[in-house]
Amino acid sequence: MTRIELTVNGDKRSDEVEPRLLLVHYLRETCGLRAANVGCDTTSCGACTVLLDGRSVKSCTVLAVQAAGQDVVTSEGLSADGELHPVQAAFRLNHGLQCGFCTPGMVMAAVGLLAENPHPTEEEVRAGLEGNLCRCTGYHNIIRAVLAAADTQAEVQA
Amino acid sequence: MPARRELARGDYLSILGTRVLRTEDPKFLTTGGVYTDDVVDDRLAGACHVFFVRSPLAHATVSGIDVSAALEAPGVIAAFTGADLADLPAIPPSAAGLINTEMTQRLLATDKVRYVGEPVAVVVTELAYQGEDALELVAVDYDPLPAALGFDPGDSSLLFEAAGTNVAGYWGDPASLRPDLFEGCETVVSHTIVNQRVAPAPMETRAAAAVWGADGRLTTWIPNQGAQGTRDDLVKLLSLEPGQVRVITPDVGGAFGAKFGADPEHAVVAWVARRVGRPARWSETRYENLIGMTHGRAQQHTVTIGGSRDGNIQAYRLEIVQDAGAYPKIGAVLPMLTILMTTGPYDIPSAEAIAKVVVTNTTPIGAYRGAGRPEATAAIERAIDLFAAEIGVDPADVRRKNLLPKFTEPHRTKFGALYDTGDYVAALDAALEAAGYAELRAEQAARRASGDVRQLGIGVSSYVEITGMGDGEGTPPSENATVEVFADGTATILTGTSPHGQGHATAWAMLASEELGIPVEKITLQWGDTDLIPEGGGTGGSRSLQQGGAAVQQASRELIEIARERAAAELEANPADLVYDTSRSAFAVAGDPEASVPLTKLAEGERLLVRTVFSQPGATFPFGTHVAVAEVDIETGKPTLTRMITVDDAGTILNPLLAEGQRHGGIGQGAAQAFLEEVVYDDDGNPLTTSFADYPIISATEVPSYELAEMQTPTSYNPLGAKGIGEAGSIGSTPAVQNAIVDAVAHLGVRHIDMPATSRRVWEALRAARQGSEHR
Structure with a gap:
């Protein structure tokens, strides 16, 4: 077992973990944060995407020990005071989610994408989210949501 | 009936037909679904x-299983094999009797394994990580047998010796085919087409949690499409009494037909929980999901189409072979639906269809979005394009010439389907107009003339499909709903449907809100707990709104009538003189609005609730036309889908936001089958697509934004005017995209490319065409 100290959604934590424990399992089982999901075995689906020091990572491919000393943000910690983060709000306004399984990861990937490129084109959004799979939406409304979030005013298309 | 009710009573604007945002979203977007x-x-x-040891071989006899090493591993509590479950009954095939009754399955394989991924043993551990390690210590002695594969597996290697054949059954009589069907046709075209095997691949894999109470009852949490059907399956699989099982449906991360009912694994997890005397959980990996969850499609079609050289189709024959996989499940029955929809929206004087069902050493076939209907549409839509190419007539014109004319009274097809309403030509023309069809053809001609490396293809697909089926015409399709209003101004709906992304919590609340005047935010939907809601048909076959939604509306209206009696007593008035004002959720005496009583007050004493069952006369038949535009690089063969324009007429739309979402998802999934996705096996029956790195599940970069054109032809079968919308997108888009890719290279001599029309397949078709051996 190894002791790690890190920040999760603003809370400082110190936990004993097995060296092989994946960050996603640390978040789900140790921290009780179950928004990030595991949807594949091959780092393909992105349902587990979280922010690590502000950059989006697939938490199934990061060991918990690798996150030591860093700042982890999950979709639970994205918004404060019960308000939706602008990206979360844009997903709702544009119906960018159906079953919700890919959603926390998709939202975090979108937040990471917009941090790097605040005004992406549709093509750039599609390329930026290629590593996040959704089986419900055909991606149409996800792309619209991210483009809407990029504008400060997220509005439902008439 | 108007397409949409714009105004209701007083100054209250109807919520029906409006883009109400989903009430379920804040949770999914923050703490996530549970x-x-x-x-x-x-x-x-x-x-x-619980961890499943799965067969690594497609076909083998099992001569021994040794779990002793696994039992010694850290954290291992127990290990079980098929022998431990010997007292449980064999699982019969679907439609046993019509399908060979010898083709049975055991919860865990005993003497034989029949596909890679078949469960043969379980290891039960304290911690999840320990199970992954211990699985490898279970030693199974396999004696390999030749794998029976493909649409003609033959009988040299029998999956079920007792059956004496790998043919599971027939739908229709092969001897009934008429040798003279195409007599009098000037042109006859025939082709064999593969509607390939694909993976449903919901983002949430299969899972279960199970616990037995001191009362001998099982409580189990399973991601499914209908708790009640899942409960009934478990009762059969585990030989229990109906009252012994409670199924709870948590949030479900997508299903697409593949989560209907209980799978053997769900039953085994429950069995383990009882045997070891403690709760048990199971959550499969994506690898397990891609080999263990049922696959979809897997039909071969031999289409023959004949008609006049000016484009009148006179005869059509569809010969189906269904690969049912190793065990005949619902997939073995789906050819019935394909046959039912053989001629789609077309008026073809002579048509016939039959199906042969075979078993092979592959993952069993189940229902997958569309389930039997996309196959029918794909077959006839390719056939029409082959026919159009042969006679040199524009494929859109051939369609227009042969579509059934508009009808408002139900139309009975030669295959027995009763189409409720249809205006197929209008759908075709609306889609062509939205696409700018003439301009697209001009652009295509210009690129052909200039020899552009990127050639343009336009694919058209007209469809009609069947939604909301019952169990035959004797038993009308129905669903139940319970609506209860509380004194605090909130309401609860119980439904027999089972949402897993469709947005029922919002849509059902809209329907109740419209009648009761209670805001959507104050109405809670409950589903998927068999103790709370013992009956229900679940969600599948695009049935939910037209039956489950209609039941909510009916229950709400009945509730108002009960409340009216109570209000009359309260106000000492004649019930007939009372008006229910939804804008303030109160009854008032007509002509004296001051004399009123709020609905909440009427719920203070006796519970104010109604349970009702809504039935509709039959299935409904949504229809539409999809137009796909694809570019093909003729040097590399790479196809790019550049536009998707669709008309999907599902009757009156309750919430356009949700309906569009269903269309988008279906369009994407259907397009994926046309040019990307396929489950592939090697010649020994080893699956080659066992991860998302190998199975090319569609991603955001492979599809364009979709262009949706509107058309609403209400059905008279329910007061909502609603038909199904969940599967239409996946039915129309697949052949449209395939047709577009073929069309892009048609001038180079290519007549057909099987799905998925990948870069390699397109390149090979182009090469074959260049070499003069026309690829057809």
Whole structure:
């Protein structure tokens, strides 16, 4: 077992973990944060995407020990005071989610994408989210949501 | 009936037909859905973890299983094999009798394995990580047998010796085919087409949590499409009494037909929980999901189409072979639906269809979005394009010439389907107009003339499909709903449907809100707990709104009538003189609005609730036309889908936001089958697509934004005017995209490319065409 100290959604934590424990399992089982999901075995689906020091990572491919000393943000910690983060709000306004399984990861990937490129084109959004799979939406409304979030005013298309 | 009710009573604007945002979203967007693997419940404290040992061979006899090494591994509580479950009955095939009754399955394989991924043993551990390690220590002695594969597996290597054949059954009589069907046709075209095997691949894999109470009852959490059907399956699989099982449906991360009912694994997890005397949990990996969850499609079609050289189709024959996989499940029955929809929206004087069902050493076939209907549409839409190419007539014109004319009274097809309403030509023309069809053809001609490396293809697909089926015409399709209003101004709906992304919590609340005047935010939907809602048909076959939604409306209206009696007593008035004002959720005496009583007050004493069942006369038949535009690089063969324009007429739309979402998802999934996705096996029956790195599940970069054109032809079968919308997108888009890719290279001599029309397949078709051996 190894002791790690890190920040999760603003809370400082110190936990004993097995060296092989994946960050996603640390978040789900140790921290009780179950928004990030595991949807594949091959780092393909992105349902587990979280922010690590502000950059989006697939938490199934990061060991918990690798996150030591860093700042982890999950979709639970994205918004404060019960308000939706602008990206979360844009997903709702544009119906960018159906079953919700890919959603926390998709939202975090979108937040990471917009941090790097605040005004992406549709093509750039599609390329930026290629590593996040959704089986419900055909991606149409996800792309619209991210483009809407990029504008400060997220509005439902008439 | 108007397409949409714009105004209701007084100054109250109807909520029906409006883009109400989903009430379920804030949770999904923040703390996330609570899927089966997320469920935290006191009853599941101390749960053990179940892991399945799965066959690595497609076909083999099992001569021994040794679990002793696994039992010695850290954290292992127990290990079980098929021998431990010997007292449980064999699982019969679907439609046993019509399908060979010898083709049975065991919960865990005993003497033989029949596909890679078939469960043969379980290891039960304290911690999840320990199970992954211990699985490898189970030693199974396999004696390999030749794998029976493909649409003609032959009988040299029998999956079921007792059956004496790998043919599971027939739908229709091959001897009934008429040798003279195409007599008098100037042109006859025939082709054999593969509608390939694909993976449903919901983002949430299969899972279960199970615990037995001191009362001998099982409580189990399973991601499914209908708790009641899942409960009934478990009762059969485990030989229990109906009252012994409670199924709870947590949030479900997508299903697409593949989560209907209970699978053998769900039953085994419940069995383990009882045997080891503690709660048990299971959550499969994506690898297990891609080999263990049922696959979809897997039909071969031999189409023959004949008609006049000016484009009148006179005869059509569809010969189907269904690969049912190793065990005949619902997939073995789906050819019935394909046959039912053989001629689609077309008026063809002579048509016939038959199907042969075979078993092979592959993952069993189940229902997958569309389930039987996309196959029918794909077959006839390719056939029409082949026919159009042969006679040199524009494929859109051939369609227009042969579509059934508009009808408002139900139309009975030669295959027995009763189409409720249809205006197929209008759908075709609306889609062509939205696409700018003439301009697209001009652009295509210009690129052909200039020899552009990127050639343009335009694909058209007209469809009609069947939604909301019952169990035959004797039993009308129905669904139940319970609506209860509380004194605090809130309301609860119980439904027999089972949402897993469709947005029922919002849509059902809209329907109740419209009648009761209670805001959507104050109405809670409950589903998927068999103790709370013992009956229900679940969600599938695009049935939910037209039956489950209609039941909510009916229950709400009945509730108002009960409340009216109470209000009359309260106000000492004649019930007939009372008006229900939804704008303030109160009854008032007509002509004296001051004399009123709020609905909430009428719920203070006796519970104010109604349970009702809504039935509709029959299935409904949504229809539409999809137009796909694709570019093909003729040097590399790479196809790019550049536009998707669709008309999907599902009758009156309750919430356009949700309806569009269903269309988008279906369009994407259907397009994926046309040019990307395929489950592939090698010649020994080893699956080659066992991860998302190998199975090319569609991603955001492979599709364009979709262009949706509107058309609403209400059905008279329910007061909502609603037909199904869940599967239409996946039915129309597949052949449209395939047709577009073929069309892009048609001038180079290519007549057909099987799905998925990948870069390689397109390149090979182009090469074959260049070499003069026309690829057809």
